Amino acid sequence: MDDTSDVLIVGAGPAGLMLASNLVRFGLHVKNIDNRPNATPTGRADGIQPKTVETLKQMRLCDGLLRIGVKIWDICFWKSSSSESLHRARREIHYPLDVVDVEDPFVLLVHQGTVEQTFINDLSIRGVQVQRNTLFENYQLAPRGQGEEQTLIAQCTSSDKRSGETLKTKYLIGCDGAHSAVRRSIPGADPVGKSSETVWGVLDGIIETDFPDLWSKVIVQTEDKGSILLIPRERKMTRLYIEIKSDTNASESSKVAAELTKEFVMARAKEIMAPFHLEWKTFEWFGRYAIAQKVAARFSDHQRVFITGDASHTHSPKAAQGMNTSMHDSWNLAWKLNLAVRGLAKPALLETYEMERRKIAEDLMNFDYEHANAFAAGDSAALAENFKTNIRFMSGVGVEYNANVLNPPLRLPFGRNYSGLLKSGCLLPPAMISRYIDANPVHVTLDIPMLGQFRVFLITTDLKRSMSFLKDLCAHLISSGSVLGRAIAKVQKSYAVKPASKVPMDEFDIPGRYTAVSDICTFALLTSTAKDNFELADLPPVLSQSRWSVYLDDVMQTDAHGNGMSCIGKWMGEESLKPDEVAVVSVRPDGYVGAVGLFDNAEAGAAKTWMDEYFGGFLDDDFVAEGLKIASKL
Amino acid sequence: MDDTSDVLIVGAGPAGLMLASNLVRFGLHVKNIDNRPNATPTGRADGIQPKTVETLKQMRLCDGLLRIGVKIWDICFWKSSSSESLHRARREIHYPLDVVDVEDPFVLLVHQGTVEQTFINDLSIRGVQVQRNTLFENYQLAPRGQGEEQTLIAQCTSSDKRSGETLKTKYLIGCDGAHSAVRRSIPGADPVGKSSETVWGVLDGIIETDFPDLWSKVIVQTEDKGSILLIPRERKMTRLYIEIKSDTNASESSKVAAELTKEFVMARAKEIMAPFHLEWKTFEWFGRYAIAQKVAARFSDHQRVFITGDASHTHSPKAAQGMNTSMHDSWNLAWKLNLAVRGLAKPALLETYEMERRKIAEDLMNFDYEHANAFAAGDSAALAENFKTNIRFMSGVGVEYNANVLNPPLRLPFGRNYSGLLKSGCLLPPAMISRYIDANPVHVTLDIPMLGQFRVFLITTDLKRSMSFLKDLCAHLISSGSVLGRAIAKVQKSYAVKPASKVPMDEFDIPGRYTAVSDICTFALLTSTAKDNFELADLPPVLSQSRWSVYLDDVMQTDAHGNGMSCIGKWMGEESLKPDEVAVVSVRPDGYVGAVGLFDNAEAGAAKTWMDEYFGGFLDDDFVAEGLKIASKL
Known part of the structure; x- marks a missing residue:
């Protein structure tokens, strides 16, 4: 072997x-x-x-x-100077929701x-x-x-x-x-x-103190003794960082680092934190860094x-x-x-x-x-x-990629404006939607498991008017006439000999529900058409078979300013999605938005070409014809 | 031994x-x-x-x-009759939030x-x-x-x-x-x-079907073939209940029960569900009940x-x-x-x-x-x-107890009205609040771990004006002059010889943070006074030592009607809590609200008597004097 x-x-x-x-x-x-x-x-x-x-x-x-x-939700800034004794200068929320749109606005320690x-x-x-x-x-x-x-x-x-x-x-x-x-x-x-390096001493242990903010992230700045950073940790511990300034060269820094002992850090911390009392009940780790x-x-x-x-x-x-x-x-x-x-x-x-x-x-x-x-x-x-x-x-949500073959420019119908949050090279903005099949509200960023596959979202506010567009595009995407269709066929062959790993928990998670069409792509529908106005069986086969990723835009959620909004409303921004339009969004397997295209319902042809160009940019769809019989699992 | x-x-x-x-x-x-x-x-x-x-x-x-x-969020009602073939008559949300105020509005299977x-x-x-x-x-x-x-x-x-x-x-x-x-x-x-009994057949297995609502709770009613109930289960299973009507006596029911085989239930289900196709891919369990x-x-x-x-x-x-x-x-x-x-x-x-x-x-x-x-x-x-x-x-949130020694009548200042949600004999209404000490937003029903102890919430909108009331009451509650104080002393002796169980996870959960004063009672403060206007050290010792259960009422949450509200606002209802008042709420160790008392800031004496009467109703505080030295952990 x-x-x-x-x-x-x-x-x-x-x-x-x-x-x-x-x-x-x-x-x-x-x-x-x-x-x-x-x-x-x-x-x-x-x-x-x-x-x-x-x-x-x-x-x-x-x-x-x-x-x-331990979850850090706020930061307390303390300072002292020659004229002022140590005092809390301000408190700030660490991740204010009006600035950072995240589901979990804290640092997890x-x-x-x-x-x-x-x-x-x-x-x-x-x-x-x-x-x-x-x-x-x-x-x-x-x-x-x-x-x-x-x-x-x-x-x-x-x-x-x-x-x-x-x-x-x-x-x-x-x-x-x-x-x-x-x-x-x-x-x-x-x-x-x-080449200039800073030198850090880091210390983990349980601190006994009358300092009141030990369970927040704390930055203490002094005029002459340097700064320290306190981070609450699990098991009652506190991590204490102390930085020794070094504006000179690397060898100087190494010298400072060598002198930076645990005892030095403790003594300096006590000095800085006075008049508060600081004692280490336990000590777990001391680290010293000289980092460029x-x-x-x-x-x-x-x-x-x-x-x-x-x-x-x-x-x-x-x-x-x-x-x-x-x-x-x-x-x-x-x-x-x-x-x-x-x-x-x-x-x-x-x-x-x-x-x-x-x-x-x-x-x-x-x-x-x-x-x-x-x-x-x-x-x-x-x-x-x-x-x-x-x-x-x-x-981490502001970590954004530039345009490249995976993140092409936005595609819009002629003359249309767009100021939505869905942007190529950016993360999928979090929102709640509900699954058609079982009415469960779910997080749009979390529901489809990450199995190395793309997620193609087809978004429409009026399913009936977009139906012919959807049928046309969906049929194309799994056919041998499309790049994705040929790649799907190739993928099925590959997974037949080298299958994804299976674990007992899959019996409960049932990841196969999300790869009913292909292991390389989950197709998803997101619509604001009311549930009672359509059945799964009415959808094109690619979507009716993807029945666990047919979503309704019926979960109203409140933004940081107290405004109610749905996922499509949030994603599409001011101009919103019009009843005559379909948004086609290809999300990369790492959750980043790849291609975003808005199309008039009459532009199915343009959407097909656009999808072929996108996937053709990085997928090798070279495939021998006999394999096409297994073009998808359908 | x-x-x-x-x-x-x-x-x-x-x-x-x-x-x-x-x-x-x-x-x-x-x-x-x-x-x-x-x-x-x-x-x-x-x-x-x-x-x-x-x-x-x-x-x-x-x-x-x-x-x-598996989470059930909705119910689908199907029916057929001699004049109508099988059809979906309606869909309903299982636990609509405007009717049921719960954090998790689903049935978990x-x-x-x-x-x-x-x-x-x-x-x-x-x-x-x-x-x-x-x-x-x-x-x-x-x-x-x-x-x-x-x-x-x-x-x-x-x-x-x-x-x-x-x-x-x-x-x-x-x-x-x-x-x-x-x-x-x-x-x-x-x-x-x-004495009349109904007979039930219950069957668990994986069903293959073209019936569209298999992942909702489904009730199918027919005119002449009886009803069935379908419940989605974990591991792709469906539980199917079928009821056989028996208006006669118990022995008749037993006879029906004996004839109610798995095969009978499957055949009857197929009949009822026609024209949809129903096949069991796997079968796990069949049960038969005749239940009075x-x-x-x-x-x-x-x-x-x-x-x-x-x-x-x-x-x-x-x-x-x-x-x-x-x-x-x-x-x-x-x-x-x-x-x-x-x-x-x-x-x-x-x-x-x-x-x-x-x-x-x-x-x-x-x-x-x-x-x-x-x-x-x-x-x-x-x-x-x-x-x-x-x-x-x-x-389960509507499971309510009548007045008794644990659930006494509401106590109000003279002439005051009250239409709040906090009610003796009822569960604590869910709400979000934040911990003073680390700014973490927490669920008021979940944050304090359930250790068999009471939770006494002292609630005020204006901490400064209520401070003397709080000092007076808190000092009393742990003194040998109060029922709770004597009980606390007795409890500490008891836990010294028969301590609560400890597990490795306690190192992370740190339950001791919530029993700083006593193993029988967590004292908690809930206030809408702004964080910057007080320090933990300003509070009476009972509360400053209970620093993990000092809460701020600064988390705005949206109710089922889209209205923003805080915990105190929600709990206290229309009349709200006045700046001259303190609400004293004793929550039982099982999470039920026991005693609710509203007091003017000048009524500390009345509050002391009221608390003594409450705890005196069921706590045996008979205690020899020498033990009183350990009246609390403070």
């Missing part, structure tokens, strides 16, 4: 495990190695941002984390090791174990015969360097942290960025080797971004790898990974730089303002 | 396990026996009503059930065995196992010496009757179902009720023996009430037994069990009778009307 893995993942931190969990779910043969003997026992990352909560919910992995995590364990359990249920104590050394392209697929050979050793191992793989992903060995093996991928804001010069090699997470970018831990950005690097890459391994991706698809995530890494550097400056400046009003400006980005 | 258990529970169905789980949590020595070898494997009850979801959330046991259960397993796991974490294959035979009062506590002796055998066992216990609870052996042992406790609507003549003996659940009342399974009512019998009894075992209860406390739950059993009989009639009458409009009338009762 061939022991070549589809994907070899180096590193089993949040980035590596997020990738592994997704790829294993999609059905790929994954090997995940790590040089550590265990999951992270204490310390390191702990902040889960609102978008990450959504992502983990989409993977059905968030319940346990929400159950045990859960230890990194718990996040890792969540993924490790998921992998274990699916029959995959992390191979530990294994050190990646380097890789090279394997020699290949004509017509053979390119593979890679990775050299590894055991952590004690006593034994070596050669691993064969189609793709190699470095999720191995700031000192990534995979990155070092990629020619010319060295990190680039600011840097981005790797390259994220990939040969489109066969990629790096994600800290391997590709480093920055300060202050805004609780690291674990989140890292996991979303992998989240962005996972579905693209799935299609590539299955021979369904044009080269353009994998190219979007670096394109999209480099932009985010750079956004993160810029934010981190400004945030650090505002923090260091000691002006709580300026820092609060900086929070407000960057809060969408911090939450 | 004395092997006398505090409570011997006969039966490990939902009623027995709910009782066991609570009592073990409270720290009692519990023995739970059952004559079955295992938890219910298939069939039997499956419907969890909204109030039961709340109760299980209060026990922190609902996550897993919500994760796997989860198999009884899963509910049992949830409790069994909880018990197991707490070191208690159900003793299976054990048959209860009878009990008698143990002989007792002067000054000794009364105990009971229960005779049991192994299920195969080969060996016998004598169990000693302080209290004996029969949760052993409709054919309860404990009930048979109570003199004069025979069930009383209507009966209530036991007595629920207790010597105030030492009690029966709960089906042991005390039987009725039809149609409205998914059985498992819910049974668990809430035990929910009602559990905290009263805890106080009784700890010597804190006057006899009046345990007497409220039968008083309260007999009334509910009788309400249930009346509802069941009317519901069955409406069902049998075949008029979908009348049945929908019957639903509407009884929907609060069905959901």
Whole structure:
């Protein structure tokens, strides 16, 4: 038997495990190695941002984390100066809903090791174990015969360097942290960025204090003793960050770092917090960082080797971004790898990974730089303002991609305006809708499980008037005459030999309800036509068979300003969707809005061409004719 | 060592396990026996009503059930007659929010065995196992010496009757179902009720059909072939109920029951559902019931023996009430037994069990009778009307107790009117509030964990004006001069020798935050005074130490009519709470509102007397003076 893995993942931190969990779910043969003997026992990352909560919910992995995590809803700014003793300068809501539109407007504090364990359990249920104590050394392209697929050979050793191992793989992903060995093996991928470093001391433990705001996020700024950041943690703990200013060079920073001991941090914290009393009842972890804001010069090699997470970018831990950005690097890459391994991706698809995530890494550097400056400046009003400006980005829902083959420009009927929230390259705005089949109100971002498939939403306010458009377009989308139709046929062949992973919980979740037509695409209808005015059997076969994703726009919800609105109303904005129109929205497997097109009911032909152009940009639909009999499951 | 258990529970169905789980949590020595070898494997009850979801959330046991259960949000009424073929006559929302005020307005369909397993796991974490294959035979009062506590002796055998066992216990609870052996042992406790019986066939399996409403609750009524009820279940199953009319006597019913086979039910269902096609892909369980609507003549003996659940009342399974009512019998009894075992209860406390739950059993009989009639009458409009009338009762939030020592009349300042939702004997109306200490919005019914303790809410819109009232009352409530203060002292002694159960999850839940003052009472402040206008340290010690239950009334929520309101606004109704007033609300350990008193800020003295009278009605505060040093944990 061939022991070549589809994907070899180096590193089993949040980035590596997020990738592994997704790829294993999609059905790929994954090997995940790590040089550590265990999951992270204490310390390191702990902040889960609102978008990450959504992502983990989409993977059905968030319940346990929400159950045990601490939720930060507000920030308290304290300060002292030569003229004023320590006092609370202001309180702010962390994620105000009129600025950030998220379902879970809080930072969830859960230890990194718990996040890792969540993924490790998921992998274990699916029959995959992390191979530990294994050190990646380097890789090279394997020699290949004509017509053979390119593979890679990775050299590894055991952590004690006593034994070596050669691993064969189609793709190699470095999720191995700031000192990534995979990155070092990629020619010319060295990190680039600011050479000035900041030095951080971080301390976890249970604090006994008469300070009143210990269970909020707290920023304490002093004129001469520096600043500290207090973060409430699970198990009654508090994380305390202290930053030592270093405006000089890297060697200076290292010197400062060496002197920055746990005792120093505790003593400095007591000084800063006076007259409040501070005692550590327990101590769990002390960390010391000298961190540069840097981005790797390259994220990939040969489109066969990629790096994600800290391997590709480093920055300060202050805004609780690291674990989140890292996991979303992998989240962005996972579905693209799935299609590539299955021979369904044009080269353009994998190219979007670096394109999209480099932009985010750079956004993160810029934010981190400004945030650090505002923090260091000691002006709580300026820092609060900086929070407000960057809060969408911090939450994760403001992480947006530029136009590319996956995120084409909006398509509108001639002369039409549009100011809706549905935007290519952005996340699907959260909203409640209801399932036709069982009247359950559901979250539009969460209901359809994330199985590596696209979601094509067909949206109409007047089903009757749009029916002929829908029939025409739907028939096309699964036919051999369309790119998606041919890709669907190819996908069915691929999943027949390499099926998605199955787990006992599927008996309850029944994911197959959402892949009734194809494993690569869930078709969904969203309409404001009243339930009593149509039956599922009236719909075109693609939709009547997708009966668990036929949705009614009948759930009124209140926005942050107290206005009632439905999902279509929210998504389509001021101009709203007209009775003569259909909106066609293709949502990427990572939940980002890909293509958005509005069409007059008479423009079914244009919609077909538009869909073909979209999917033709990145799907490899080259397919031999005999397979077309299984063009879809219908 | 004395092997006398505090409570011997006969039966490990939902009623027995709910009782066991609570009592073990409270720290009692519990023995739970059952004559079955295992938890219910298939069939039997499956419907969890909204109030039961709340109760299980209060026990922190609902996550897993919500994760796997099917949620029923609507009811479809179908009918046929000689003049009309089968058609959908109407659709109704099951729990419309303008009629039923619940957080979870759906019926959760989860198999009884899963509910049992949830409790069994909880018990197991707490070191208690159900003793299976054990048959209860009878009990008698143990002989007792002067000054000794009364105990009971229960005779049991192994299920195969080969060996016998004598169990000693302080209290004996029969949760052993409709054919309860404990009930048979109570003199004069025979069930009383209507002798006419209805016969039911129930069938679980996966149905393949072109019937469009299989994932809603469906009632199909025909003119001549009877009615069926379809309930969607987890794992793609459908539960099908069919009722065979029997207007004659019990022996006739038994005859009908014997002829009611699985094949008969399937054939009849196919006939009724024509022209839709119906095939069973899998079959899991078939049940046959001949059920009388009966209530036991007595629920207790010597105030030492009690029966709960089906042991005390039987009725039809149609409205998914059985498992819910049974668990809430035990929910009602559990905290009263805890106080009784700890010597804190006057006899009046345990007497409220039968008083309260007999009334509910009788309400249930009346509802069941009317519901069955409406069902049998075949008029979908009348049945929908019957639903509407009884929907609060069905959901569980309409289960209300009459005035008694626990539920005294409302206390108002002279001449004041009141039309608020807070009512003695009713459940705490759900609402969102926020915690002062960490700004987390929380559900007022769920935030304080249910540890067998009372919750005393002090509610004021103007903290400054009410401060002297609060200081005065709070100081009294923990002093040796008050009933509650003496009871608190007694409780602390009791919990010192018989502590509440501890589990690893407590490290995250930190229940001790809510019992900072006493294990028998959580004190809570709820105020609309702005957060920036007071500090926790400004509050009277009882409240400043109860810092996790200091709440702000700053969460605006939308009611079913789209009106924004806060918790105090909702609770206090039209007359609202005035700045010169304090509302004192004592919530029972089972979440029912006990005493509601409104006082002018100048009436602290009256409030003290009123609280003493309330707690003096059922708490045994007889206490030797030396213990008063530990009057509270403060």
